[in-house]
Amino acid sequence: MLATVLHGPGDVRYEPVEDPQILKPTDAIIRLAATCVCGSDLWPYRGLQPTSAPTAMGHEYCGVVVEVGGAVKTVRPGQFVVGSFCLSDNSCPHCRFGFPSSCEQREFMSGAQAPYARIPLADGTLVATPELPPDDLIPSLLATSDVLGTGWYAADAANVRPGATVAVVGDGAVGLMGVLAAHRMGADRIIIMSRHKTRQDLALEFGATDIVPERGADGVARVRELTAGVGADAVLECVGTQDSMEQAIRCARPGAMVGYVGVPHGVRLDGQTLFFSQTGLMGGPAPVRRFLPHLIDLVLSRKINPGKVFDLELPIADVAEGYRAMDERRAIKTLLRV
Amino acid sequence: MLATVLHGPGDVRYEPVEDPQILKPTDAIIRLAATCVCGSDLWPYRGLQPTSAPTAMGHEYCGVVVEVGGAVKTVRPGQFVVGSFCLSDNSCPHCRFGFPSSCEQREFMSGAQAPYARIPLADGTLVATPELPPDDLIPSLLATSDVLGTGWYAADAANVRPGATVAVVGDGAVGLMGVLAAHRMGADRIIIMSRHKTRQDLALEFGATDIVPERGADGVARVRELTAGVGADAVLECVGTQDSMEQAIRCARPGAMVGYVGVPHGVRLDGQTLFFSQTGLMGGPAPVRRFLPHLIDLVLSRKINPGKVFDLELPIADVAEGYRAMDERRAIKTLLRV
Numbered sequence: 306m307l308a309t310v311l312h313g314p315g316d317v318r319y320e321p322v323e324d325p326q327i328l329k330p331t332d333a334i335i336r337l338a339a340t341c342v343c344g345s346d347l348w349p350y351r352g353l354q355p356t357s358a359p360t361a362m363g364h365e366y367c368g369v370v371v372e373v374g375g376a377v378k379t380v381r382p383g384q385f386v387v388g389s390f391c392l393s394d395n396s397c398p399h400c401r402f403g404f405p406s407s408c409e410q411r412e413f414m415s416g417a418q419a420p421y422a423r424i425p426l427a428d429g430t431l432v433a434t435p436e437l438p439p440d441d442l443i444p445s446l447l448a449t450s451d452v453l454g455t456g457w458y459a460a461d462a463a464n465v466r467p468g469a470t471v472a473v474v475g476d477g478a479v480g481l482m483g484v485l486a487a488h489r490m491g492a493d494r495i496i497i498m499s500r501h502k503t504r505q506d507l508a509l510e511f512g513a514t515d516i517v518p519e520r521g522a523d524g525v526a527r528v529r530e531l532t533a534g535v536g537a538d539a540v541l542e543c544v545g546t547q548d549s550m551e552q553a554i555r556c557a558r559p560g561a562m563v564g565y566v567g568v569p570h571g572v573r574l575d576g577q578t579l580f581f582s583q584t585g586l587m588g589g590p591a592p593v594r595r596f597l598p599h600l601i602d603l604v605l606s607r608k609i610n611p612g613k614v615f616d617l618e619l620p621i622a623d624v625a626e627g628y629r630a631m632d633e634r635r636a637i638k639t640l641l642r643v
Numbered sequence: 644m645l646a647t648v649l650h651g652p653g654d655v656r657y658e659p660v661e662d663p664q665i666l667k668p669t670d671a672i673i674r675l676a677a678t679c680v681c682g683s684d685l686w687p688y689r690g691l692q693p694t695s696a697p698t699a700m701g702h703e704y705c706g707v708v709v710e711v712g713g714a715v716k717t718v719r720p721g722q723f724v725v726g727s728f729c730l731s732d733n734s735c736p737h738c739r740f741g742f743p744s745s746c747e748q749r750e751f752m753s754g755a756q757a758p759y760a761r762i763p764l765a766d767g768t769l770v771a772t773p774e775l776p777p778d779d780l781i782p783s784l785l786a787t788s789d790v791l792g793t794g795w796y797a798a799d800a801a802n803v804r805p806g807a808t809v810a811v812v813g814d815g816a817v818g819l820m821g822v823l824a825a826h827r828m829g830a831d832r833i834i835i836m837s838r839h840k841t842r843q844d845l846a847l848e849f850g851a852t853d854i855v856p857e858r859g860a861d862g863v864a865r866v867r868e869l870t871a872g873v874g875a876d877a878v879l880e881c882v883g884t885q886d887s888m889e890q891a892i893r894c895a896r897p898g899a900m901v902g903y904v905g906v907p908h909g910v911r912l913d914g915q916t917l918f919f920s921q922t923g924l925m926g927g928p929a930p931v932r933r934f935l936p937h938l939i940d941l942v943l944s945r946k947i948n949p950g951k952v953f954d955l956e957l958p959i960a961d962v963a964e965g966y967r968a969m970d971e972r973r974a975i976k977t978l979l980r981v
Contacts (some may be wrong), residue, residue, distance in 0.1 A: 384852050401896070404897045485909075558740065559744075569918050572914025574911070574913075576888060576907030577907045585800075586917065586924045589917075589921035590918075
């Protein structure tokens with residue numbers, strides 16, 4: 306088949322690769338309904354994260370099971386499934402504690418920007434829908450696999466409660482999904498820090514109530530002003546830089562949690578500052594599997610429409626343009642039709 | 644009156660000072676039933692924290708109100724009261740959010756190692772008992788003011804739940820109170836890291852189930868061994884050094900919270916390590932006022948006996964010996980009779 310391979314910074318190609326096969330009895334093979342490009346794919350694409358090229362790209366996926374290994378019990382060929390970018394057995398102590406993203410058998414998905422993909426740990430990882438979903442829900446179901454699940458975790462880790470005032474740092478796809486999650490969890494007020502008109506508009510559509518275009522100290526001052534000097538009850542950090550993390554911490558009221566899901570790049574935290582600001586932190590790779598059944602239900606019952614985060618749709622053969630558009634910030638997130 | 648004054652490293656004196664007076668209409672003056680020396684008093688005593696000597700020492704207190712300012716409404720002369728080391732108005736947004744230790748009007752108590760003390764923000768800070776308590780409960784009531792309240796907060800911030808496996812880093816008075824708190828909150832298993840026989844014995848009495856004398860990597864390995872490789876569900880960090888914080892984080896299972904109450908001295912945290920270990924953090928000055936009514940009830944109904952943490956009792960005139968004994972680790976915590 307043809308699939309997406311990164312050969313080096315800026316060099317992503319749709320080219321012939323081996324067809325995926327069952328390698329372990331716990332594997333499944335799926336035919337993808339759609340796939341997409343993640344903000345985290347841009348780190349190696351930009352050469353900011355070393356990779357051993359050529360690398361099979363893609364970790365967000367949904368589609369129909371075409372084959373399963375001998376040990377797979379909970380999904381069968383013909384079923385439509387969604388899985389997390391973190392592969393997990395859903396039975397180890399970490400999974401049972403609600404953190405499948407730290408599963409004892411954890412692997413990170415790869416090779417999903419392709420028509421077919423191998424899903425290891427299929428029983429633990431995949432969630433089947435009751436029936437084949439209508440086509441128009443495919444983008445939203447795909448979103449649950451990572452970008453929505455990750456934004457949802459940011460809100461969960463930040464302990465968003467009904468009536469809360471929430472600040473979201475980062476207007477990328479994950480930040481926008483964080484807005485949707487906080488809204489769905491009943492937040493009264495959702496402040497997003499964003500300077501881009503299209504992202505601001507989408508944030509408002511997902512439930513944001515206030516837009517703060519200022520950054521740094523000015524941005525913090527604006528959030529404090531909007532919260533009568535108190536700070537936000539919950540903060541979602543969806544970037545992963547030193548600046549964004551500091552911004553998040555300084556927007557939080559004492560006792561608030563910062564849910565951080567942007568992979569920290571060079572972030573250092575001072576213990577005494579955290580202590581006296583009394584800011585809580587919880588983050589890490591999102592335990593999407595924990596949320597998947599609920600998120601899939603919300604999509605199938607049309608209570609949420611996270612698929613709107615895809616503002617560019619391309620045939621998968623044009624995947625290189627999908628990366629370029631996101632790299633140049635012409636697109637928030639690219640959906641690839643297979 | 645005579646009171647405790649620190650003149651410089653190692654130089655603490657019981658000497659004549661001005662009698663405390665009502666300075667603001669929100670003040671109260673109390674006659675102390677007892678007071679004590681805090682582990683945090685040792686930082687300036689050891690010269691590890693700069694102070695502008697002479698400094699009035701002491702921030703843990705309970706006793707009888709002798710005078711109140713014109714605006715004080717909730718306590719009156721003759722009542723027995725306990726207050727937190729953090730003075731707070733108990734009405735600002737931070738107090739209402741459960742974090743009186745970050746009160747908009749917060750002050751830190753001082754001058755309580757004395758027969759009389761001025762308590763600012765008396766209405767917000769002081770909790771009166773229904774009647775004068777029996778003498779034998781004075782040490783336990785005094786403990787609620789800081790050392791128990793702080794250990795309790797460590798367990799609360801670490802999200803200790805019934806049935807949990809808890810690790811406690813630090814066998815000082817606060818760590819021991821953390822054991823008591825975790826036990827009271829229903830933890831099944833409480834592992835304390837301690838190398839000192841008297842502290843180990845007291846920990847067992849307060850509810851510890853396992854003692855880990857090893858430190859560093861060996862200590863972490865032992866905790867992992869005791870938890871079948873999983874790590875603790877909740878970790879209490881009660882020291883405040885880089886080593887103790889790292890120990891705490893490495894003992895935590897993915898998704899666990901570390902409640903940290905040791906004031907961090909030179910602690911730096913790496914964002915990516917915290918991210919991938921998926922460890923949550925919540926700490927800061929303990930919001931003792933939030934817990935005081937409950938803790939006082941537990942003491943008055945003799946359900947807990949935190950006063951056992953005082954293993955040295957001296958007349959306040961011998962306060963210098965009280966500091967020395969703690970500095971030399973001959974005593975866990977010194978109670979001063981006034």
